[in-house]
Amino acid sequence: xxxxxxxxxxxxxxxxxxxxxxxxxxxxxxxxxxxxxxxxxxxxxxxxxxxxxxxxxxxxxxxxxxxxxxxxxxxxxxxxxxxxxxxxxxxxxxxxxxxxxxxxxxxxxxxxxxxxxxxxxxxxxxxxxxxxxxxxxxxxxxxxxxxxxxxxxxxxxxxxxxxxxxxxxxxxxxxxxxxxxxxxxxxxxxxxxxxxxxxxxxxxxxxxxxxxxxxxxxxxxxxxxxxxxxxxxxxxxxxxxxxxxxxxxxxxxxxxxxxxxxxxxxxxxxxxxxxxxxxxxxxxxxxxxxxxxxxxxxxxxxxxxxxxxxxxxxxxxxxxxxxxxxxxxxxxxxxxxxxxxxxxxxxxxxxxxxxxxxxxxxxxxxxxxxxxxxxxxxxxxxxxxxxxxxxxxxxxxxxxxxxxxxxxxxxxxxxxxxxxxxxxxxxxxxxxxxxxxxxxxxxxxxxxxxxxxxxxxxxxxxxxxxxxxxxxxxxxxxxxxxxxxxxxxxxxxxxxxxxxxxxxxxxxxxxxxxxxxxxxxxxxxxxxxxxxxxxxxxxxxxxxxxxxxxxxxxxxxxxxxxxxxxxxxxxxxxxxxxxxxxxxxxxxxxxxxxxxxxxxxx
Numbered sequence: 001x002x003x004x005x006x007x008x009x010x011x012x013x014x015x016x017x018x019x020x021x022x023x024x025x026x027x028x029x030x031x032x033x034x035x036x037x038x039x040x041x042x043x044x045x046x047x048x049x050x051x052x053x054x055x056x057x058x059x060x061x062x063x064x065x066x067x068x069x070x071x072x073x074x075x076x077x078x079x080x081x082x083x084x085x086x087x088x089x090x091x092x093x094x095x096x097x098x099x100x101x102x103x104x105x106x107x108x109x110x111x112x113x114x115x116x117x118x119x120x121x122x123x124x125x126x127x128x129x130x131x132x133x134x135x136x137x138x139x140x141x142x143x144x145x146x147x148x149x150x151x152x153x154x155x156x157x158x159x160x161x162x163x164x165x166x167x168x169x170x171x172x173x174x175x176x177x178x179x180x181x182x183x184x185x186x187x188x189x190x191x192x193x194x195x196x197x198x199x200x201x202x203x204x205x206x207x208x209x210x211x212x213x214x215x216x217x218x219x220x221x222x223x224x225x226x227x228x229x230x231x232x233x234x235x236x237x238x239x240x241x242x243x244x245x246x247x248x249x250x251x252x253x254x255x256x257x258x259x260x261x262x263x264x265x266x267x268x269x270x271x272x273x274x275x276x277x278x279x280x281x282x283x284x285x286x287x288x289x290x291x292x293x294x295x296x297x298x299x300x301x302x303x304x305x306x307x308x309x310x311x312x313x314x315x316x317x318x319x320x321x322x323x324x325x326x327x328x329x330x331x332x333x334x335x336x337x338x339x340x341x342x343x344x345x346x347x348x349x350x351x352x353x354x355x356x357x358x359x360x361x362x363x364x365x366x367x368x369x370x371x372x373x374x375x376x377x378x379x380x381x382x383x384x385x386x387x388x389x390x391x392x393x394x395x396x397x398x399x400x401x402x403x404x405x406x407x408x409x410x411x412x413x414x415x416x417x418x419x420x421x422x423x424x425x426x427x428x429x430x431x432x433x434x435x436x437x438x439x440x441x442x443x444x445x446x447x448x449x450x451x452x453x454x455x456x457x458x459x460x461x462x463x464x465x466x467x468x469x470x471x472x473x474x475x476x477x478x479x480x481x482x483x484x485x486x487x488x489x490x491x492x493x494x495x496x497x498x499x500x501x502x503x504x505x506x507x508x509x510x511x512x513x514x515x516x517x518x519x520x521x522x523x524x525x526x527x528x529x530x531x532x533x534x535x536x537x538x539x540x541x542x543x544x545x546x547x548x549x550x551x552x553x554x555x556x557x558x559x560x561x562x563x564x565x566x567x568x569x570x571x572x573x574x575x576x577x578x579x580x581x582x583x584x585x586x587x588x589x590x591x592x593x594x595x596x597x598x599x600x601x602x
Contacts, residue, residue: 016124017107024103024131027395031141031402032095038408039432041144044069045080046089052077053084067234072227075185076147094143101149102140106131108156109348115163118355122362125387126355130347134267134397135340141405148344151187154179155345162197166204180220188231188326189345194220195322203315251287252277252329252337258290260324260343264350267394270340270401273415275422277337278454312356320349336424358383408432416445423449423461430468434475443472463492467509474512479519486513490532510536511550523557530554545574549581556588561595564588 087093113123158179165172183190415425430445449465473482514529552567
């Protein structure tokens, strides 16, 4: 009995998803042996968070009501709770769950492409491209980015359910809405989903009335607005942490629109920590070229087929831009302008554009409109060869890039040695080497930043490098050499105090400077340095031990011995085990005793 075309299609609908599951899991299984990173956010989410990862009603409620380092993601934290209560700090469990959610996302991508009319083989091929793309390494292998894959799975399946039951009643939309809530609880980036659904409805209805979409999607928009407010409140401390100005941020937005497309198609020179955008002549030239190319492509599509431009191309571009909105650069959420992990959702729409283009080529070949150049068979052979080579390129790039995430040292060393140079990675590596006692390596990292002439090196980067270099000199007893770098850093601090990341300078730089002044016979300057440290502690950590200890040091230098005695005594009340405060108190009391009984002492 011969099998019908319908039977073959049904069989392929089983085979394609099965291959996706097996192959995606196989590509990332080698990362399951990688340990939890000692730093780079893994310590915040996992190793230093075990108290809140223990399974209890109190912890479940805690994560529902609490943000974590600027992010409100209760579902992500609950997923870590599952891992911890199954395997403790065994990284295997955490990696397996990351892979599971990524596989589920890829299956959603395949299913969604099929629902919008992409044929099975094309949808399968492009979904696999998305699955093994080296940019996915950051989201899948890095345990702290569980929120990417978790949000991605619920996000894409919410869209899939909406497309599947688009013409059904309201009851059929309940699964879509529930999945949207779960996506929002995984990562705030899911706030863009109502706009994605708007793009799909426009594609189907061709209705230009905005109120039409508000009436259909008002619960989604309302919930999205609520979570956007929660996310903003959680991240208000990181917003505008580096005031780079609106013109620069506008340029960063335009840059990111084409950067994510470019990296999706050609993923080369990937970096865990990309440096900031440098506003050079080359940057402006590239920006102009990409804007011109986008305008030309849009014009050609419009002239070729106005209907497809308005109701195919425009909705797709709209969805891509909207998916990028939370991370495109409108708000400066951290000391980076772009990152591979941010492409997890937007790249889906880039791949949808690629799949649609391949579908159009195949349909044109089937109609024999290009018969003089390529026959249908030759067209399929050519596309198959390109797909095989491109797939091989993605897999090889993925396997080369994945081992970089094996441990924190490899990660920082790789990031610090890429071109263009990343001062943030060099600083992190320098601090790590400093804490390990590898002072020559720490000095090398500081010099890399100070010697760099790139325009993306900020004043905050230089401040960090000066502090690092001064600390190396200080720890080796070369206080005279440390002092000029400390003074430069102190002068620079006034310009960057409004930024986050300068606490170390206020709390650690000035005590070092005071000690260096004492070593060079300048007690009054040392007292001023202590005063600046005291002011910072009073403002940021009222009641801290350091307030009274440094006040005692200042008072002893300016001759206020009674004040010094009171402050050292108060410091010992707060921290009875502080030997330095105890020794200083004894010295001050001895001097006061000498002043009271001068004749007896003689």
